[in-house]
Amino acid sequence: MSVYEYIVRTKDLSKFYVLGGTEVRALDDVALDIRRGEYVSIMGPSGSGKSTLFNMIGGLDKPTKGTVFIDEVDMAQLTASELAFLRCRKIGYIFQTFNLIPVMTALENVTLPMVFAGLTTDDALDKGMQLLKTVGLGERYDHKPTELSGGQQQRVAIARAFANDPAIILADEPTGNLDLRTGKEIITLLKQMNEEKKVTVISATHDLKMIDVSDRVVWIRDGKIERIEERKDIELQVGQMEYEEE
Amino acid sequence: MGSVLEDVAGKRGIEKQIVLPWSRALQMTRENIFVRLGRSAITASGIFLGIAFLAAVLFGASAARLQAAIDFERLGLEHEAGELQARIIWLAAMSLVVATVGIVNSMLMSVTERYKEIGTMKCLGALDSFIVRLFLLEAGLLGILGSALGALVGAGITMLFFVGRVGGWAGILEAWVTTAVEIGGTGIPLWLCIIFSVMLGGILSILAALYPAWRAAKMAPAAALRSEF
Numbered sequence: 001m002s003v004y005e006y007i008v009r010t011k012d013l014s015k016f017y018v019l020g021g022t023e024v025r026a027l028d029d030v031a032l033d034i035r036r037g038e039y040v041s042i043m044g045p046s047g048s049g050k051s052t053l054f055n056m057i058g059g060l061d062k063p064t065k066g067t068v069f070i071d072e073v074d075m076a077q078l079t080a081s082e083l084a085f086l087r088c089r090k091i092g093y094i095f096q097t098f099n100l101i102p103v104m105t106a107l108e109n110v111t112l113p114m115v116f117a118g119l120t121t122d123d124a125l126d127k128g129m130q131l132l133k134t135v136g137l138g139e140r141y142d143h144k145p146t147e148l149s150g151g152q153q154q155r156v157a158i159a160r161a162f163a164n165d166p167a168i169i170l171a172d173e174p175t176g177n178l179d180l181r182t183g184k185e186i187i188t189l190l191k192q193m194n195e196e197k198k199v200t201v202i203s204a205t206h207d208l209k210m211i212d213v214s215d216r217v218v219w220i221r222d223g224k225i226e227r228i229e230e231r232k233d234i235e236l237q238v239g240q241m242e243y244e245e246e
Numbered sequence: 247m248g249s250v251l252e253d254v255a256g257k258r259g260i261e262k263q264i265v266l267p268w269s270r271a272l273q274m275t276r277e278n279i280f281v282r283l284g285r286s287a288i289t290a291s292g293i294f295l296g297i298a299f300l301a302a303v304l305f306g307a308s309a310a311r312l313q314a315a316i317d318f319e320r321l322g323l324e325h326e327a328g329e330l331q332a333r334i335i336w337l338a339a340m341s342l343v344v345a346t347v348g349i350v351n352s353m354l355m356s357v358t359e360r361y362k363e364i365g366t367m368k369c370l371g372a373l374d375s376f377i378v379r380l381f382l383l384e385a386g387l388l389g390i391l392g393s394a395l396g397a398l399v400g401a402g403i404t405m406l407f408f409v410g411r412v413g414g415w416a417g418i419l420e421a422w423v424t425t426a427v428e429i430g431g432t433g434i435p436l437w438l439c440i441i442f443s444v445m446l447g448g449i450l451s452i453l454a455a456l457y458p459a460w461r462a463a464k465m466a467p468a469a470a471l472r473s474e475f
């Protein structure tokens with residue numbers, strides 16, 4: 001038996017699409033166990049199925065077959081409102097394109113999940129400001145997304161993902177739309193939150209900078225897991241990644 | 247740390263644990279309307295025109311009735327006037343149907359524009375009913391605003407035409423305020439007519455938004471997030 005406690009487990013997870021008459025296997029019998037509190041990067045080229053995997057784990061899309069267990073609960077068994085509850089309080093989502101609500105200020109974006117969770121306005125505002133300060137944007141709480149840079153928008157999105165103290169943070173290409181330096185800052189921030197708040201971070205990415213901070217890296221290709229690397233194996237390779245530095 | 251889902255699996259009434267207070271929904275709707283003023287204006291203009299036409303038809307009938315009274319007083323002429331003709335009511339009803347279809351179209355566009363936003367809201371835990379509520383509120387508010395303006399403009403223009411033709415305000419305004427429309431011999435005052443028009447406009451707008459709002463709410467979050475607008 002394993003010594004680890006698993007927060008997410010997938011079993012035979014598959015997603016097939018029919019494109020132009022042919023079946024595309026975006027995910028093909030994926031079995032993946034994710035440990036509580038770890039920082040996992042799901043790596044692979046675009047089209048490898050990592051975003052599909054992200055959607056399945058986040059309960060954003062239904063698998064063709066197979067199951068996702070979050071804390072041993074089969075996600076397919078949840079009702080629509082239980083699923084909404086899960087998304088609201090237990091999972092925080094971060095996207096490549098930030099996905100802030102354009103008509104709302106930074107603070108309103110961060111407090112929206114708290115409103116859904118039933119916090120009073122005062123509590124939500126206090127907590128929202130606290131989170132914005134944590135991500136270094138305390139001064140810009142009143143700005144709309146269009147008045148913020150990409151990196152700043154992603155910081156707001158991270159603050160929003162942490163709004164209801166989730167157990168899992170799901171990030172889909174969080175650095176994909178950012179330059180090298182800003183991307184690094186976002187990765188550092190995610191790692192810092194991972195360590196401070198003991199939250200499990202699952203990040204789908206093809207940004208090699210992410211390897212540095214990951215406890216494990218899951219390589220995906222053509223909808224299947226190619227290999228899983230542990231932190232200790234990775235450290236040997238980090239030297240080779242130095243070309244990534246500016 | 248306990249199970250992530252311990253409170254999900256056991257408890258009933260999960261819906262009550264996810265909330266969107268009306269005050270916040272109203273605030274979000276207001277922001278949506280003002281930030282997308284162009285689209286909001288298009289949505290509202292459909293019902294504005296429909297209600298303006300309805301008001302013009304109703305007030306036109308009472309204008310004709312007043313005209314008949316004046317003619318009788320001045321010239322001793324007596325003629326049949328002032329009854330709402332079935333054909334004209336039919337025309338007004340048709341124009342309202344057209345206005346409603348216009349709102350359906352414009353709300354569908356509005357939903358399409360906001361796919362990604364809807365998907366994001368669902369990721370943050372929004373229930374389907376929140377999405378429906380936001381879209382219906384928006385349509386209702388726009389409908390009420392549009393039809394209030396429409397009623398005033400429609401009635402105003404008819405009044406101005408009539409006053410111009412008769413050549414004076416004396417007694418006319420007062421007669422209008424107390425009996426703006428006469429239906430089956432009963433006079434209906436102006437304020438009641440305007441309230442009726444505004445309610446009609448609001449209800450039609452909300453009906454028109456039902457299908458678009460339902461479509462928005464039923465979308466799987468992943469599909470909503472994938473779309474690029």
